[in-house]
Amino acid sequence: MSLVFATDSNNTVYCGTHLGLFKTTDNGNNWFQSNSFQDTAISSILIDAANNIFVGTGYYDNGNGVYYSSDGGNNWIHLGLEGKVVLSLAFDSNRTLYAGTKQDGLFKTANMGQTWIQHQSGIEGVEVFRLKINSQGHILVGSENEGVYSSTDGGETFTQIGLPISHIQNIDFSPDKNFIFASTPSGVQRYNRTTEIWENKGLSEVEAVSVSPSGELYAATFTDGIYRSSNNGDSWEFISNDVIERYNFKAITDSILIDAAYPNLRISTNAGSSWNTTSIRSSPFRSAILYEKNTETIFIHGFLNQSKIFYTSNYGQSFSEILAPTSISSKNGLAINSLNDLFYSSTQGDNQFYGIYHLNYPYQNWIKLYSGITYSIKIDYDNIIYASVNNGVISSEDNGNNWEIIFNENASRAFAQDLNIDDNILFIATNSYGLYELQIPTNIMEENNLLLSYQLYQNYPNPFNPFTKIKFSVPKSEIVQIKVYDILGKEIKTILKEFKQAGNYEVELDASNLPSGIYFYRMISGDYSETKKMILLR
Template sequence: MKTIIMIFVLTLTASSIAESNWTPAGEMSAGNSDLVRALAFTDNGIMYASSWGIGIYKSTNRGMNWTFSGLQGKRVTTLSASRNGDVFGLSKTQDFSYIHRTTDNGNTWTDVFTGSFPLNFAGGGEIVFPSDGSIVAAFSITVGPTIGDVSTFVFKSTDSGNNWVQTQVIGAGFAGGMIITDDNRILLGTSLAGVVYSTNSGGNFFSYTHFPPIFIKTILKADPEIIYVSDAYGLNRSTDNGLTFTDIGSHSNGVSLRTACVNRNGDLFIAMDDRNVYYSDNLGDSWELINQGLPAGSYFNVLISADGKIYGGTNNRGVMIYDTPTNINSGTEITGHYNLFQNYPNPFNPVTIIKYELRITNDVKIKVYDILGTEVSTLINEKQEAGSYEVEFDGSRFAGGVYFYRIDSGEFSQTKRMMLIK
């Protein structure tokens, strides 16, 4: 399988998140040496993990304990939970590709699709759930005499996964990430054609001109209108629902990205081929290394965000858990001397409140910046006594979008993100 080169010059920052550690989840198979390729978390609190060549495990207590769920011996590459709690998985053998489904909280699994694809060495795929109630699955399938001859086969179900119809074969290599945008388009990453899109719930896909025909590793959906796409050159960010993108990677030291996820606050987590894991709370403008607690020789195949934590499926240690600190879960940053709180409401239109605390008397500056880093407003610029404060930001004269507010006081500085909606 091809390797994508993610090229980053990571601007590392000091933050309270560094105090957290990766910790092992409960044991799956004996010895907890499972290779985990896929993870899914349902709204009713059940977590599923695919142990490569062993089957599916499930946990009802956030990974503390696991029980075997089914699909004995299957190599499941993808797990995805629907809005009603049904979970779908993709797997393959050399000659067949499968869609599996559980509708009873993982007690039983059913093969709802079996496709005959002789000598298929590709594997992998994606599943999404459009707002019209349909289900769209994209398989990577070998179509030629060599392993590199791969196309993406798209299948669709309109009856909760009972029956599937092939809608298109995209001669574009491997599937690499699939999301649904705020305006109900499906964006699908490919290894040969960049990003393709559908406006009819997977009925047809078309070329997406915002990206050249290069290898797409993953696509992530964050805050309203914010999309990340990783390609062969780095990480690209859109703040207008995919209409335009900004390259937020760099072009000097090449490192392969393995997987990435976004948590409920829009914070980014990326795992690299050099076994390093990074975190960003400012849309990828700067990064922090968060390797504490990772076993030597382990790397992540998949990352997901659920229940205020990051769960990672490893190559040899089952599932690892990163318990994100208070500033990520609730939007409150706690330092040794100061507190900077997430603005409220957020998103907002047009007024929001920013609260902060000073533990000592000092000069204070609070400024607001747009997505390009241009200063648009100074909210505070004065000396203040120790205590609790709040300041109002009125965005009525600004365009809707992502803004950042930053506090500087003595040796303390912190930046947070807010969303103005119009």
């Protein structure tokens, strides 16, 4: 914690530390500790015109409210708020004493602690780290992580003003993309992209937010359980709190939920009505969850004897596993491209293991693409990789062979916890400076087209049943055909025959009417042709 200081009219200086309260009467040459607060954190000191001293106790925990001394700190009277961590104190012009707490909002007393009135409308879960009241009675609350709030009605209600939220764990979008939801220590923050206004929607210590396909908003807190909202966070329904701690959460479908909790990861197949506990162990450094919609495959970073990545295509009925390249990654440290290749970012560990790793489908050998601490990774529809590293956000257009810095604002003091993409905008959620938007230049697409060559990619998934996707690239505008043949070379299906502009494309094969077996697919475009093998396995 930071040191806090206050000086009375006799030039006696009081200092609050995590070990108690100290004072000096000779400009710091000698310090004397108060016997009343040994090993008790003092987070705030307020001295009035009569040299009465008020202190707030606690910091992370072990708070015991507010104390008062009228004799220079020799004797103390407890004014209440027992068990509360009090981070800030202030008087208004009527000598009403206000106390800002760690998680319980703002309290005020007009009778020296005989009765306290609690106010937290608009600041639910906010750490009231700093507190100022002007001569008109307007209250300003400064939070260490969530910006500045204002009240003009004596604390009855607060509105966030000026500075945006700062510490964000992850973000997600409403289905219509009008709202952005952010998980923060002081709750779920909602940003309206039309009005450009942030709102605190309640809860506290939120580790992850996730929106289901139908728009159900889930908020997973560290120790207080999982909550669900059907109205974009305006009200919450409690779902579950059967674990000690949780580190990450994802709504895969409207019914499939993944809870990276301690000690073991859990899966619900009925929207949280019941949970199945797996043998996969979760931790703050092994809790990444990734869902690949095309193959309906869930990837989870966990621990079972060793650090591994587990994946399932049957919503957790069975798992396959891959040995992870390092033991530690972030909750946003997994990504997958359109070829079903897996990417992993290493956050902590030995220096030689920091970085970004790539695993070609069908998942055999990891290749290191980048050296350095990496906090999060994201891949867009054109297979451009974005990653948060120590010196900002980097990107690669050639599968990690070359990297360039595309964002480095406040990079020396903050890093991006999460990256997300919507409509050519890269959203960068940082651990100290809030949420940034970065417009992805449209000329990236144009440049990519200039570098295109004829390319037919391996289908994914492979083996498949009965649907699979085939991606291909053409460098110029012309007729493109993709045909399917059986093992004897007999043409059995044409899945594409149309004019295409230069670019990257993807088609889907429906093999519902075909028997199991080995098949071949062939791309023909101008003088170019290429054939690849695929397996239909029922």
